[in-house]
Amino acid sequence: MRVKICGITNLEDALVAIEAGADALGFVFYPDSPRYIDPAKAAMIVADLPPFVERVGLFVNASKDFIEEVCKATNMSLAQLHFDVDEEFIESLAIKALPVVRARSKDDIKRFANRYRLVDAYVPQFGGAGKRVALEWFEGVDCSKIILAGGLTPQNVGEVKKYDFYGVDVSSGVEAKKGKKDPKKVREFIAKAKFE
Template sequence: MRVKICGITNLKDALDAVEAGANALGFVFYEKSPRYIDPLEARKIVDLLPPFIQAVGLFVNESSKHINDICKVSNMQLAQIIDDKDNTDFDNLNIKYIEVVRAKSKEDIQNLDKNSYYLVDAFVQEFGGAGKRVALEWFDSIDCSKIILAGGLTSSNLKELKNYNFFAVDVSSGVESSKGKKDTEKMKEFMKSANEK
């Protein structure tokens, strides 16, 4: 199973995540987040990553120009966008992107465009890394092959996803020792569980 480890704030955590087997690393460019990283600091980390590891920038209710500018400075390859306030003009983005759906009900998932990829997270008032889970039964009878699941995932509950065929999973708080600091052993355990699926 593909795994993105989000909320990377330092080089050691990034390299430990790659060593554990992560396919992608997430960098939070939402300034109110405890996992926020300055774009130039993110660039220093990204420039030292090995090949085939995707760098993903997380944005919350930002303009297309802002997203384009930050992704260029930080050398992101994908933008992960929460756009609750319709601030983003997706047609004007210069970078590949994935929309985040903060699901409040099963209908939010049923109404997704079947031809697009989405990251689905549980709705919480704050943005990201809250550890709240989406109700798995909302995905019953839904094709999950283009859905990346986030929210409240840990090495111990990954096995519950076995029958859903998610494209990937996204973890942040589930592999941390504190907000913004990853736990190497938790990352290894998470990747081990993901690969057992």
């Protein structure tokens, strides 16, 4: 199972995550988030990363031009679209995109069924609320293209392994405080998700 550590705001956290085995790092380009990072700062962190690490830019209610401009300037490899988009919008982007499904019901997780997508629990605000999606919704569902997010921690990530998700995404579950990761939690989360 692949692991994305989201809400990276500094190089130290990025390098700890990579060294522990993270496959992807997430950078939040949504100014209202406590994990927001200025694109210029994100570009500096990315410049110091080793190769073969996926760099994911998270966007909320952003225009096509803004997404493309920021991704190019920061050398992102993927745009995570944390707002309601359709196939046309995704296809129109010059960068590969990952739609986010903010699930209120079991039916919601079938959206974008032919695509890789991130499934998070619906909350009125965007991301980092630590609310979990009901795992029973995934019983009997092909989860091979789903990245699960929302309310994951080192203590509970083991529970989701039986569903064979493509990956898991964590932010608040491995923080010391908003915007700063706890290295011990990061290492423990990745070990439990990938190696145990």
